């Protein structure tokens with residue numbers, strides 16, 4: 685299956701040197717686990733899971749996870765999976781973009797790359813959760829939905845009290861529905877193409 689990484693056309697990151705290696709998106713491998721763990725650690729407010737958890741994601745869920753590399757450096761990551769028994773839904777767990785790469789639609793491009801994979805051909809709904817204070821995350825998902833001409837429904841999934849003693853905001857479920865109806869799930873998103881070289 686899709687072991688090779690693909691270059692991302694149309695994305696430009698002005699803050700980087702002109703000779704910076706191109707961004708490439710692809711499936712993560714176990715060798716990426718440590719870098720993914722470090723990246724998520726640099727991306728608050730994401731909950732940092734154990735290195736072993738990221739290794740398992742790379743090993744068992746590579747088909748539904750995305751890594752973005754600039755040269756040898758991991759600068760973006762999505763963890764996702766199809767909920768058991770529901771191949772029409774992909775649940776996006778964490779999205780992390782290195783601070784130096786933000787605001788250039790890399791998050792959006794990784795979502796598009798994920799949904800374009802043949803292994804997710806049956807998926808017509810993307811689910812994720814956002815916390816009320818994470819406006820960048822919300823905008824990224826709403827931009828993705830708009831680019832795919834997909835509808836968005838939302839409802840509370842986990843209350844703050846569900847996290848017990850840990851201080852944690854409510855998690856609101858976003859359902860981006862009808863992805864295959866009008867979608868052109870190509871990579872990059874139209875906005876990235878506009879911004880790109």
Ligand SMILES: CC(C)(COP(=O)(O)OP(=O)(O)OC[C@H]1O[C@@H](n2cnc3c(N)ncnc32)[C@H](O)[C@@H]1OP(=O)(O)O)[C@@H](O)C(=O)NCCC(=O)NCCS
Nearest residue numbers: 778779780781786787788789790791792819820821823824
């Ligand atoms: C959320 C995140 C993945 C977005 O990555 P990205 O590559 O910058 O995403 P995009 O460029 O596709 O979209 C980001 C959108 O958020 C907006 N945004 C960025 N910071 C913002 C802020 N503080 N308040 C409101 N909107 C903000 C951007 O302007 C952009 O929207 P626009 O294109 O309509 O202007 C990245 O900011 C990140 O890694 N954050 C830390 C981890 C996190 O919160 N992950 C998401 C939870 S799973």
